[in-house]
Amino acid sequence: MSPEVISQRLQQLLQQTPFASLGEDVQQLLQARLQTMLTNMNLVTREEFDVQCEVLARTQAKLAELEQRLAALADAPASNTADSDIAASETPSESNSTPQQPAD
Known part of the structure; x- marks a missing residue:
C-alpha cells in the first residue's frame, strides 16, 4: 500500500x-x-509477496525433484550390490565350459 x-x-x-x-x-x-x-x-507489497511465493514454489519443486533423485541413487547401489553378489557366487569352473586338465 x-x-x-x-x-x-x-x-x-x-x-x-x-x-x-x-x-x-x-x-x-x-x-x-x-x-x-x-x-x-x-x-511488503503484494507484488513482492507474490514474487516470493513463486520463488518458494520453484524451490519446493526443485527440492522434491532432488529428493526423488537421491532416493533413486540410494536404491541404485543396493541393486548393483545384488548383481555383483550373484556374479561373485559363480565359481570359475561353472562359468568356464572347458574342462580343466589335472596337474602332473
Whole structure:
C-alpha cells in the first residue's frame, strides 16, 4: 500500500470516528504516528509477496525433484550390490565350459 492510499484511508476512518471533531493538528499527528508504526512493521507489497511465493514454489519443486533423485541413487547401489553378489557366487569352473586338465 502506498503512503497516499494509507493517508486517504486514514482520513476516511478519522471522519467516521469521534476524532473528526479534533483539530487538523491532532489528525496530522495521528496520521504521522500510524505511518511510522506501519513503516516499522517491515510490511511488503503484494507484488513482492507474490514474487516470493513463486520463488518458494520453484524451490519446493526443485527440492522434491532432488529428493526423488537421491532416493533413486540410494536404491541404485543396493541393486548393483545384488548383481555383483550373484556374479561373485559363480565359481570359475561353472562359468568356464572347458574342462580343466589335472596337474602332473
